Amino acid sequence: MSFFSEERASELKDLFFESATELLQALNEEGLELEKHPGDPEVVRQVRRTVHTLKGDSAACGYSELSALAHELEDALTPELAKQQGTKVAEVVLNAADIFQHMLNAYRTNSPAPTGDRVLDAIHALISKPGPSLAEPVKSAMKAPPLGFEWTEYEKMVMADAASRGLKVIQLSLTIDPNCVVRAVALQMVKNAFADLGTLLVVVPDEGAAMDKVDHISAALASSFDEEYIAKKCKIPAVISDVKVERYAPPAAEPVSANGTGEIDHTQNEDLLGLDNQLDEAPAAETEVGSASNLISAPESTLRVDAEKIDAVLNLVGELIIGKSMLTQTINEFDKKFTKDPLRAKFADALAYQARVLNDLQKSVMKVRMVPVEQLFRRFPRVVRDVSKACGKEVILEVSGQNTDLDKSILDVLAEPMAHLVRNAIGHGIESPADRIAAGKPKIGTIKLNAFHQGNNVVIEVSDDGRGIDRQKVVTKAIERGIVTQEDAARMTEGEALNLIFHPGLSTAEEITSVSGRGVGMDIVKSVLERLKGTVVIDTKVGVGSTFYLKVPLTLAIIKALMFRVAERLYAVPLSSVLEITRAMETEIHRVDQHEVIKLRDQVLTLVRLNKLVKSKSNQKKIFIVVIAIGDRKFGLVVDKLVGEEELVIKALDDHLVATELVSGASILGDGTVVLILNLNSVVTRLGKSSADIDEQLTAGASA
Amino acid sequence: MEQFAALMRSKDRQPIRYLVVDDSVFARKNVTKMVESFGGNVAGEAGDGCTAITEYDRAIPDIVLMDITMPQMEGIEAAERIIRQHPDARVIMVSSVGYQENIVAALQKGAKHFVQKPVKAEVLYEVIKYVMGEDAVAVEGAAAGDSK
Numbered sequence: 031m032s033f034f035s036e037e038r039a040s041e042l043k044d045l046f047f048e049s050a051t052e053l054l055q056a057l058n059e060e061g062l063e064l065e066k067h068p069g070d071p072e073v074v075r076q077v078r079r080t081v082h083t084l085k086g087d088s089a090a091c092g093y094s095e096l097s098a099l100a101h102e103l104e105d106a107l108t109p110e111l112a113k114q115q116g117t118k119v120a121e122v123v124l125n126a127a128d129i130f131q132h133m134l135n136a137y138r139t140n141s142p143a144p145t146g147d148r149v150l151d152a153i154h155a156l157i158s159k160p161g162p163s164l165a166e167p168v169k170s171a172m173k174a175p176p177l178g179f180e181w182t183e184y185e186k187m188v189m190a191d192a193a194s195r196g197l198k199v200i201q202l203s204l205t206i207d208p209n210c211v212v213r214a215v216a217l218q219m220v221k222n223a224f225a226d227l228g229t230l231l232v233v234v235p236d237e238g239a240a241m242d243k244v245d246h247i248s249a250a251l252a253s254s255f256d257e258e259y260i261a262k263k264c265k266i267p268a269v270i271s272d273v274k275v276e277r278y279a280p281p282a283a284e285p286v287s288a289n290g291t292g293e294i295d296h297t298q299n300e301d302l303l304g305l306d307n308q309l310d311e312a313p314a315a316e317t318e319v320g321s322a323s324n325l326i327s328a329p330e331s332t333l334r335v336d337a338e339k340i341d342a343v344l345n346l347v348g349e350l351i352i353g354k355s356m357l358t359q360t361i362n363e364f365d366k367k368f369t370k371d372p373l374r375a376k377f378a379d380a381l382a383y384q385a386r387v388l389n390d391l392q393k394s395v396m397k398v399r400m401v402p403v404e405q406l407f408r409r410f411p412r413v414v415r416d417v418s419k420a421c422g423k424e425v426i427l428e429v430s431g432q433n434t435d436l437d438k439s440i441l442d443v444l445a446e447p448m449a450h451l452v453r454n455a456i457g458h459g460i461e462s463p464a465d466r467i468a469a470g471k472p473k474i475g476t477i478k479l480n481a482f483h484q485g486n487n488v489v490i491e492v493s494d495d496g497r498g499i500d501r502q503k504v505v506t507k508a509i510e511r512g513i514v515t516q517e518d519a520a521r522m523t524e525g526e527a528l529n530l531i532f533h534p535g536l537s538t539a540e541e542i543t544s545v546s547g548r549g550v551g552m553d554i555v556k557s558v559l560e561r562l563k564g565t566v567v568i569d570t571k572v573g574v575g576s577t578f579y580l581k582v583p584l585t586l587a588i589i590k591a592l593m594f595r596v597a598e599r600l601y602a603v604p605l606s607s608v609l610e611i612t613r614a615m616e617t618e619i620h621r622v623d624q625h626e627v628i629k630l631r632d633q634v635l636t637l638v639r640l641n642k643l644v645k646s647k648s649n650q651k652k653i654f655i656v657v658i659a660i661g662d663r664k665f666g667l668v669v670d671k672l673v674g675e676e677e678l679v680i681k682a683l684d685d686h687l688v689a690t691e692l693v694s695g696a697s698i699l700g701d702g703t704v705v706l707i708l709n710l711n712s713v714v715t716r717l718g719k720s721s722a723d724i725d726e727q728l729t730a731g732a733s734a
Numbered sequence: 735m736e737q738f739a740a741l742m743r744s745k746d747r748q749p750i751r752y753l754v755v756d757d758s759v760f761a762r763k764n765v766t767k768m769v770e771s772f773g774g775n776v777a778g779e780a781g782d783g784c785t786a787i788t789e790y791d792r793a794i795p796d797i798v799l800m801d802i803t804m805p806q807m808e809g810i811e812a813a814e815r816i817i818r819q820h821p822d823a824r825v826i827m828v829s830s831v832g833y834q835e836n837i838v839a840a841l842q843k844g845a846k847h848f849v850q851k852p853v854k855a856e857v858l859y860e861v862i863k864y865v866m867g868e869d870a871v872a873v874e875g876a877a878a879g880d881s882k
Binding site: 045085089101214217267 | 848
């Protein structure tokens with residue numbers, strides 16, 4: 031980086047760390063994908079691309095250890111290898127991702143980078159297994175011609191023939207720049223240059239030759255340009271270091287090479303030998319379970335402003351809102367006293383303007399703090415993989431609701447308790463494959479992560495389909511440890527008894543194994559949630575599984591929504607669940623089993639008539655269909671009129687006023703209109719049934 | 735810090751305009767800083783091949799610096815399409831080694847040059863000078879942005 035000033039270099043480095051963190055996350059995800067689909071060439075290519083970018087970026091920053099390791103990895107990653115080695119490749123990729131992470135952390139703190147030898151060995155072990163053919167050094171290095179001309183009889187003939195036709199024949203000898211690694215590219219570039227200069231008669235070596243060991247290119251050209259110009263054009267920067275141009279004089283004395291042997295590329299051979307040595311050792315790579323926790327705590331700083339600063343701004347906005355309501359009150363009093371005063375209108379205008387700006391201000395500050403839960407969830411595939419491997423269990427992770435927005439600071443704090451819950455779920459919840467089969471469950475256990483808005487809260491669910499928590503066992507243990515007395519225990523409700531697991535004395539019980547026994551007990555989960563003013567609720571059934579609901583508050587949640595009208599009422603659905611919007615004619619609708627369907631690009635789409643909700647019948651011939659996705663199913667909502675996209679601030683609908691699950695919230699638009707945000711899941715399931723009572727519920731919602 | 739004589743277009747003595755294509759934001763920024771230190775202007779940036787094509791049509795830059803491995807559309811294909819549309823386009827492929835066949839293919843399809851990653855400013859400067867040929871002149875002491 032000597033090229034840039036210090037300041038610029040540090041700016042670039044910041045950018046590098048930021049993008050490298052993202053790349054590593056991607057690499058982890060791709061590694062897991064590769065483990066799932068070993069040998070999938072597309073995934074391999076993706077991994078390769080990520081490693082490639084990481085290599086390029088780190089090399090540009092001068093982080094040679096990282097770029098060297100990335101280079102080795104990239105080189106080794108071929109679809110063929112992935113096919114031969116299967117999941118071992120994924121293993122190495124994930125191990126490499128860990129090392130990359132360690133290296134990045136070291137670079138960030140300017141401490142010496144850890145060695146990547148272990149992964150390097152693993153890489154070499156990987157490529158060596160299919161047989162030595164891959165790494166076989168090419169012994170027959172081509173004897174490179176020196177800067178002279180040595181033509182075969184045929185080549186001489188071609189040149190002489192051209193010359194005899196009155197063409198000016200130029201012979202060239204080009205030395206390839208030792209820094210130009212890809213010789214084939216050099217040849218192609220030289221050929222391109224020749225194409226601009228004249229007609230190429232002969233070139234040695236020609237395509238197909240083993241280019242790796244070539245240092246020189248000899249060529250003959252029929253050209254009308256003078257030698258000097260040709261020399262200039264052929265001296266391609268970074269590719270050709272030396273050019274010798276000579277006019278061919280037919281059939282005069284042929285120049286004979288002065289010194290016989292050319293230089294063989296020693297460095298490359300040495301590389302190959304070194305590789306051979308490493309192949310002999312090649313110990314198998316071990317998984318490092320501990321690395322999962324490192325990943326959890328690694329900072330991900332897409333937010334480059336100190337969060338405290340934003341908090342301060344948000345606080346001030348809150349103060350302003352209080353000020354606003356004070357003003358409103360004062361003006362109301364003023365109104366009553368001076369009903370005819372023309373100043374009233376002016377006050378009202380100023381106040382309305384201020385309110386609007388204030389609203390925007392609050393919205394934008396809130397938005398700065400919001401990040402999708404995905405940032406949190408995406409760390410878990412790796413955790414699940416490592417922990418389940420360590421426990422000898424088979425577990426898959428299902429993630430949903432990752433687009434739910436959550437305050438960044440809450441999100442960061444949730445990472446540790448969630449990781450603990452997931453570890454616990456795998457360690458204690460999910461049974462071993464044999465037990466599962468015996469219990470009549472699928473062999474592979476499932477961990478589910480889900481997130482959704484619930485009024486002014488965000489709920490994050492961590493659930494497993496394992497053995498569940500045995501309430502009786504918990505109580506017995508609690509009594510054993512003197513946490514509760516026998517009498518207390520007898521009076522306890524189900525929930526109270528289960529909550530005993532959050533007691534610090536209990537979480538360190540012996541049943542906590544090496545996986546979860548890392549000092550972060552269930553009591554930590556509880557205390558973190560309390561600190562966030564949230565709650566944690568357990569729902570468990572012995573033999574079926576447990577779900578932990580982490581409920582964290584959110585004063586405001588903002589979603590991007592698509593708004594539309596049905597029977598003159600305004601509704602919205604989260605834009606994230608909208609796949610597309612299409613138009614259709616009423617005549618294209620078919621009936622299948624009580625469902626209305628339409629054929630959209632050869633796919634059958636079930637239609638949901640929202641106007642059924644309000645008992646009105648539209649008689650439009652052309653209809654709008656909003657195609658939405660729920661899970662992996664698609665539905666088409668039939669709407670009357672599309673209004674547009676809007677960022678909506680969700681207001682909770684008080685449970686006492688509106689007891690319907692069809693609406694997940696409401697929002698007030700700039701002009702005071704209330705828009706109901708539909709809970710798509712319930713809407714679709716409800717409309718499957720006959721829907722007599724839905725109407726009333728929704729009408730109640732709209733007038734609330 | 736090394737100084738480069740600013741490279742200007744011969745026809746109007748204006749800065750050379752570049753289109754920088756790379757899926758890595760970091761790499762784009764890095765290259766951008768380099769070409770700016772050569773007195774050039776980055777007329778457009780793209781993170782994938784498709785965008786690169788539309789950006790070329792919009793900006794009509796003098797030089798395209800094109801990464802090879804990218805999502806959506808790889809650099810080779812983007813280069814090929816650009817050159818098919820604009821035979822005068824000067825496309826320089828920028829990539830690491832290991833994509834030998836790809837680079838050769840790009841050169842065969844009309845890419846002007848290849849620069850190896852990590853990009854060294856001195857090398858890139860010479861390459862641009864070479865690729866621009868008669869169409870660029872070096873103006874001493876007019877390096878944009880980097881004046882002492």
